[in-house]
Structures are given as structure tokens and as C-alpha cells.
Amino acid sequence: MQPDTLLSFRDVNTHYGDLHVLKGVNYTIGRGEIVSLLGGNASGKSTTMKTIMGIVRPTTGSVAFDGQEIQRLSTSERVRRGIAPVLEARRLFPRMTIYENLEMGAYTQKRDAQFADDLDRVYGLFPRVKERRSQLAGTLSGGEQQMVAIGRALMARPRLICMDEPSMGLSPLYVEQVFDIIVEINRQGTTIFMVEQNAAMALSIAHRAYVLQTGHVVLSGTAAELRENPAIKEAYLGEMQVAPA
Amino acid sequence: MTATDLLVQQAINGLSLGAMYALLALGFTLVYGILELINFSHFNIFMVGSFVALMALEAMGVVGQQTVMSGFPLVGVLFVAFLATTMFTGTLGVLIYRFLLRPLRGVKGPAAMITTIGVSYILFNIVLLTIGADAKNFPNPLPPIQWAIGGAVLRLREVLIWVIALLLMGGLTYFVQYTRLGKAMRATAQDPEAARMMGVEVDRVIMTAFFLGSALAGAGGMIFGLYYNFTSFIVGFNAGLRAFTAAVLGGIGNVPGAMLGGVIIGLIEAVSGQMIATGWTDVIIFSILVLVLVFRPSGLLGRVAPNKS
Numbered sequence: 001m002q003p004d005t006l007l008s009f010r011d012v013n014t015h016y017g018d019l020h021v022l023k024g025v026n027y028t029i030g031r032g033e034i035v036s037l038l039g040g041n042a043s044g045k046s047t048t049m050k051t052i053m054g055i056v057r058p059t060t061g062s063v064a065f066d067g068q069e070i071q072r073l074s075t076s077e078r079v080r081r082g083i084a085p086v087l088e089a090r091r092l093f094p095r096m097t098i099y100e101n102l103e104m105g106a107y108t109q110k111r112d113a114q115f116a117d118d119l120d121r122v123y124g125l126f127p128r129v130k131e132r133r134s135q136l137a138g139t140l141s142g143g144e145q146q147m148v149a150i151g152r153a154l155m156a157r158p159r160l161i162c163m164d165e166p167s168m169g170l171s172p173l174y175v176e177q178v179f180d181i182i183v184e185i186n187r188q189g190t191t192i193f194m195v196e197q198n199a200a201m202a203l204s205i206a207h208r209a210y211v212l213q214t215g216h217v218v219l220s221g222t223a224a225e226l227r228e229n230p231a232i233k234e235a236y237l238g239e240m241q242v243a244p245a
Numbered sequence: 246m247t248a249t250d251l252l253v254q255q256a257i258n259g260l261s262l263g264a265m266y267a268l269l270a271l272g273f274t275l276v277y278g279i280l281e282l283i284n285f286s287h288f289n290i291f292m293v294g295s296f297v298a299l300m301a302l303e304a305m306g307v308v309g310q311q312t313v314m315s316g317f318p319l320v321g322v323l324f325v326a327f328l329a330t331t332m333f334t335g336t337l338g339v340l341i342y343r344f345l346l347r348p349l350r351g352v353k354g355p356a357a358m359i360t361t362i363g364v365s366y367i368l369f370n371i372v373l374l375t376i377g378a379d380a381k382n383f384p385n386p387l388p389p390i391q392w393a394i395g396g397a398v399l400r401l402r403e404v405l406i407w408v409i410a411l412l413l414m415g416g417l418t419y420f421v422q423y424t425r426l427g428k429a430m431r432a433t434a435q436d437p438e439a440a441r442m443m444g445v446e447v448d449r450v451i452m453t454a455f456f457l458g459s460a461l462a463g464a465g466g467m468i469f470g471l472y473y474n475f476t477s478f479i480v481g482f483n484a485g486l487r488a489f490t491a492a493v494l495g496g497i498g499n500v501p502g503a504m505l506g507g508v509i510i511g512l513i514e515a516v517s518g519q520m521i522a523t524g525w526t527d528v529i530i531f532s533i534l535v536l537v538l539v540f541r542p543s544g545l546l547g548r549v550a551p552n553k554s
Contacts, residue, residue, distance in 0.1 A: 053442050079444035091439040093432045104432050107425070108444035156444070 005064075006031045006160055006191050007052065007083075012061035014047055021047045023215040024061070027193075029160070034182065034192040036202040036223070038236060039212035045195040046088060048212070049164045052193070053085055054078050065160070080108040084158035088165045088195075090145040094138030098129060098148050101137050105155030114157070122151035125181060143174030150181060154190075161185070163194040167201060179205050199236030203227050250396030255515040257394075261403045261472055263511025264410030268465040269488030270495065270503035271417060272338075272458030278434040278498035279454050285361040286341055288485030289368035290459050294334040294466025295476040296372060299383055301326040307384040310474070314386045322386060327409070330467050331460035338459025339452050347448070365481075372478040380477040383470035406468050413464055414504055417457065421500055426453055434498065487514070490534045496547020505545060 007029040014022040022044045029035045039045050050056040051063060054075040063071040070078055084105070092101050102122060106115055123130035126147040132140065137148060146166060153161050166182065167175040175198065183205050186192050196202035203209060203223045211219035211232070219226065226232050246254070269291055276284045305322050306312065314322060341364055349357045390401040421427040426449075432440040433450045441447050469484060470476045491510040495502025510530060517529045537545065 055438065055441065074446070075441050076444040076446050079442070085442045087439055087442065091436055093435045093439065095435055096428070096431060100428060103428060104440070104443045104445075107429065152443075 004031045005029070006033075006066060007193065008064045009048075009051075010062045010064070012051060012058045012063060014044075014051055014056050015059050016056075021215050022051065022058070025212070025215070025217055027210055027217070029191060029193050031159075031191055032186070032189065033208060034186050034194065034206045036199075036206035036209040037193065037195045037212060038199050038202065038209055038226075038232075039195075040235075042214070043212040044215045045212055046164060049085065049088075049162050049195055052078075052083060052162050076108060079156055079158075082157070082159035084153040084156035084161050086146075086149050086153045086161060086163040086166055089168065090142070090149040092137035092140075092145050092148055092152070095136055097134050098137055098140070099133040101148055101152050102129075102133075102155050105152030107156075109155070109157060115155075118155050118157060122154050125154075125184065126151055142169050143171060143177070146170060146174065146178055147181070150178070150185070154185065158190060160191045160193060163192065163196075165195055165197060167196060167198045175201060199232070203232075246396045251519055252516070253394055254397035255519045256512065257397060257399055257403055259512035259515030260508065261406045261468075261511070262514055263508035264406050265465045265468045265472065265484065265507075266488045266491045266510050267504045267507025268410055268413060268461045268468070269484060270492040270507045271414070271500065272462045273489055273492040274495075274497055274500060274503040275430075275454040275458040277492070278500075279430065279437070279451055280346075280357075282346070282357050283361070283489070284455075284458070285358065285485075286338075286364035286368065287361075287458065287462055287488075288481040289365045289372075290334050290337055290341075290481075291462040291466045291469070291484055291488075292476070292478060292481030293337065293368055293372065294330050294463030295383070295470045295480060296376065296381075296466075297333045297463065298326050298330040298467035298470055299381060299476055301329040302384045302386070307386045309382050310385050312384060312386050313388055315388045319386055319388075323405075327464065327467060330463040334463030334466070335456040335460035338455040338462075341459075342452060342455040347451075369478060369481065376478065378478065380475045383474050383476050385471065385474050387471070402471055406472060409464065409468065413461060417461070418500065420457070426450070430454060487530065490530060494534055494537055494544055496544030499544065499546045499548075502544055502546035509545075 005028050007027070009025050009027040012022050012025045013020065037045050037048060047056055051058055054073060058071050062069050065078070065081060065083060093104060096104070102119065106118065109115060128144060129147050129151050132144070137145065140148065166178050170178065179201055182192060182194070194202060194206070203226055206223045208222050209220065209226050210217050219229065219232070269287070272287050273284065276282055302322065305325065307314070307322055345360055345364060346357050349360060387402050387405065392399045421430060429440060429445045430450050430453060432443065433445060433447055437447055469480060487510050488507065491506035492503045494509060495504070495506030513530055513533060514526050518526050521529065
């Protein structure tokens with residue numbers, strides 16, 4: 001393992017009952033990277049995110065964060081150690097205000113001066129979120145909700161943000177904005193691991209990417225390599241499936 | 246008494262009953278809001294609460310109708326009995342969750358609900374077999390102070406019941422709205438998995454809901470005793486069913502809804518008992534429930550849309 005690895009999966013297998021989802025998967029996410037995880041439906045992308053957050057436990061294999069194995073830790077302990085999610089379909093608390101949603105993001109943090117700084121940072125990145133802070137989250141548009149979802153993750157003061165489909169259901173204008181923000185957050189020092197259907201967008205901002213297919217990592221490499229890979233071009237910039245490697 | 250006086254009198258009675266039902270309804274709503282589970286053991290946690298209050302009062306020498314107190318001793322005795330009751334029933338609720346319901350989390354279907362019915366019967370029978378089937382005299386240490394409102398009478402005990410209920414409901418509302426754990430509770434009710442990924446220990450939130458709900462049921466049980474001056478192993482069913490109705494009427498899962506539903510059911514009970522006939526009270530209450538559910542299935546303050554977004 002390289003010394004600057006932040007998150008790694010080693011031979012991780014997961015099962016839902018009899019269903020074998022992740023099949024001996026390995027990932028290495030370096031500190032400061034944006035790493036994208038590509039793959040079709042039911043390839044195991046969301047299971048990967050749930051395994052990082054501790055919602056799904058691996059049956060075998062290990063998950064390490066910051067040099068320590070975390071696969072047996074509770075979700076709240078993982079959040080406390082610096083992993084925060086941006087969930088698929090945002091999953092804001094719809095009948096709580098935006099401010100309360102941000103507070104929930106900071107649930108594992110002490111209510112000290114840092115909380116105010118974090119809040120300022122989120123309001124700085126998303127002026128609209130500040131304007132609407134007393135509004136119920138359920139009343140926002142999809143794009144606005146995504147900004148709150150990203151803000152909520154930042155409130156946990158994370159070292160790693162796991163994003164599940166940040167562009168899903170957003171208008172092209174918002175997709176552009178969301179990806180700009182992701183780059184900005186990464187530049188400010190947070191590592192990003194991102195599941196994304198929009199491969200072209202994901203590869204345009206990621207440093208590296210993994211391609212997952214029916215629970216196997218079938219390809220990995222730098223974003224530039226993958227953009228030039230003919231199989232990727234066909235499968236993700238077109239419609240067809242990548243043949244198993 | 247004129248018709249107006251009667252109405253005022255029944256409003257006073259109805260608000261007292263309503264306060265009791267509201268406290269009990271809150272327990273149904275808190276647990277349902279998070280687990281989508283109807284906790285039928287709540288019926289008899291209320292009944293157990295009335296006995297704990299009775300024993301606590303008797304242990305302090307307050308027995309039957311003879312002991313009349315006032316001032317600080319009265320407040321002190323009631324407060325100690327209240328604390329003993331709510332701590333006991335709150336802990337009982339947590340234990341029921343921890344040992345009987347938590348193992349069933351993730352089991353689909355009615356297993357958990359059936360378990361709560363079983364627990365309810367166990368509590369019922371334990372009290373029946375250990376304390377007996379006859380109704381017990383509940384101490385009434387309150388001085389016989391009362392005020393005339395026209396021809397109607399407002400007694401100190403009703404004022405006391407209102408004050409206790411308002412303080413508890415205010416406290417609960419504050420807790421749910423403004424504290425860290427209360428917000429975690431709301432978040433968990435809206436999206437348990439997302440709350441968990443914010444770092445919320447969902448199990449702790451559920452136990453808090455059981456503790457608070459069961460403690461409020463205990464408080465309701467004590468109020469029952471103070472109001473009716475008796476208690477018995479059987480009192481949980483009527484009160485529990487009405488409180489459950491109140492929770493559904495207000496919109497189950499909704500905290501203000503449970504309070505509103507409780508007060509409405511209490512008022513209906515008192516006024517229909519007066520205006521029509523006591524025997525018809527249940528018919529009226531449950532007819533109203535059925536009508537509300539037909540025209541507003543989510544209850545008065547409930548949400549019509551599914552609660553996940």
C-alpha cells in the first residue's frame with residue numbers, strides 16, 4: 001500500500017443473502033484524488049458506497065481508511081473519522097429546514113467555533129443555500145437539493161466524500177455547476193470517491209477511475225487512459241457493455 | 246345548571262381526559278414515526294404506570310382519600326411519584342424494545358406488532374395475578390379547592406392535570422424541535438438510512454423514543470388515577486384504544502397531531518356523554534374516527550403524500 005493511500009478495498013466480497021454482489025474487489029484511493037467509479041446498473045456501485053459507509057458489511061476482505069481497518073466499525077464511527085456521504089437522490093430530510101439538514105451533517109462534530117466556520121464555508125460555496133436556510137428541504141428543486149446534500153457532507157469536516165450519482169436527475173446547467181463545485185472542494189483538500197453514470201462528465205474531472213461490472217473491477221486507470229479506451233468509448237459514451245477483462 | 250354551564254363543565258372534563266389521551270397518544274406516535282410499528286404494549290404500560298404512581302404515593306404515606314396535603318409537601322410528593330412513575334415506565338419501554346423488539350428489526354411482516362400485543366397481555370396478567378382483579382383506591386392528596394365558572398366547577402385537580410400535561414407536551418416539543426437528539430429523532434423518522442449515514446446511532450434514537458413515549462404513558466397513568474381516584478388492571482384498554490384513535494385522528498407519526506387528536510377525543514367523550522348518552526360514547530368516537538379516515542386517511546395533521554422523498 002502506498003503511504004498516501006486514504007481508502008482501500010482489499011479482496012472485498014459482499015452478499016445480500018445468497019446474492020453475491022462485490023466479487024473480490026480492490027480499490028485504492030489516494031489522498032487528494034478524485035476517483036470515479038463507473039458501471040452499469042446492478043454492477044455493485046451503490047454497494048461499494050454502502051460498504052464504505054458501513055451500511056453493508058463485507059463477508060470477506062478488508063476496507064482500510066487512513067491506514068486502519070474499518071470494516072467492523074459502526075457507521076457513526078466512520079463518519080467521525082472523516083468519511084461523509086452525498087447520497088444517491090440526495091436523500092435530504094425533507095421536513096427539516098436546510099439549516100437543520102446542515103446541522104445533521106455536523107452530527108458527529110462538536111458545536112464549537114468550527115461549526116460556524118464550516119457553515120460559512122458551505123454558505124460561501126453555495127450562496128443560494130444561505131438564502132434559503134430556513135426553508136424546508138423538501139421544497140427545493142433537485143439542483144438546489146444537491147447543493148444542500150454536498151453542503152451537508154462538508155459539515156462533517158470529511159477527509160473523504162463518497163458521492164453516489166451526484167448528477168442524477170439534474171438539468172445540464174446544474175450538472176455543470178455540481179461538477180465545478182466538486183473540483184473546488186477537491187482543490188480545498190478533500191478526497192472524492194464518486195459513483196457516476198455520466199461517464200463523460202466524471203472522466204473530465206476525475207484523476208483516476210475504476211470500471212465495475214457485475215461485481216468485478218474490469219478496468220482501471222487514469223481518467224485520460226480511460227477516455228481513450230475503445231471499450232469505454234463504446235460502453236459509456238455509447239450504449240454497449242464492456243466485455244469482462 | 247343551564248345548558249351553557251353543562252357545556253362548560255363538559256369542556257373542563259373533556260380537556261382533562263384529552264390531556265391524558267394526548268400524553269398516551271404521543272407514545273404511539275413517537276414509536277410509529279420511527280419504526281412504523283404500532284406498539285400495543287403501550288396500553289398496559291399506561292396501566293402499570295397508574296399502579297407505580299399508586300404505590301409511590303402510598304409508600305410516601307399518601308393513602309386513600311384521607312391524606313390531604315397542600316403547599317410544598319403536596320408538590321414534593323406528587324413530583325416524587327411522577328418521577329418514580331415515569332422512570333419506571335420509561336425503563337420498561339426501553340427494556341421491551343431492547344430485548345423483545347430489537348431482535349425482530351429487519352423481520353418483515355407483523356411479527357413485531359404481534360409481539361407488542363403479547364407483551365401487553367403479559368403486563369396485564371402480571372398485574373392481575375400479583376395485585377388482583379379488584380379496583381384499587383387511588384390517593385387524592387389534593388386539597389378540595391375549586392372555582393365556580395358560572396354554574397360549572399373547576400377543581401384544583403383539573404388545573405393540575407392541565408399544567409402537568411402542558412409542561413410535558415411543551416418539553417417534548419422543545420426536545421424534538423431544538424435538541425441534538427430530538428433532531429436526530431426527526432431525521433431518523435424521515436429517512437433512517439440517511440440519518441445513520443450522518444452518524445446518528447439509530448438504535449439510541451429508537452430507545453429514546455421508547456423511553457419518552459413510555460414515560461409519557463406512565464404520566465398519563467398517574468393522571469388517570471388522580472382524575473378518577475381509582476385504578477385497576479383493566480384500565481389500559483379503554484384509555485389505550487382512545488389514545489391510539491387520537492394518534493390516528495391527528496395523523497400518526499405527527500407530534501402536534503397526537504396532542505390535537507387527544508384533546509378532540511377527550512372533548513368528544515365528555516360532551517357526547519353529556520349530550521347523548523355515556524353508553525354511546527364509544528360508538529361516537531369510533532364513528533368519527535372512521536369518517537376522518539375515509540375522508541382524510543392521513544389524519545388531521547398528517548401528510549397525504551408518502552413520507553419518503
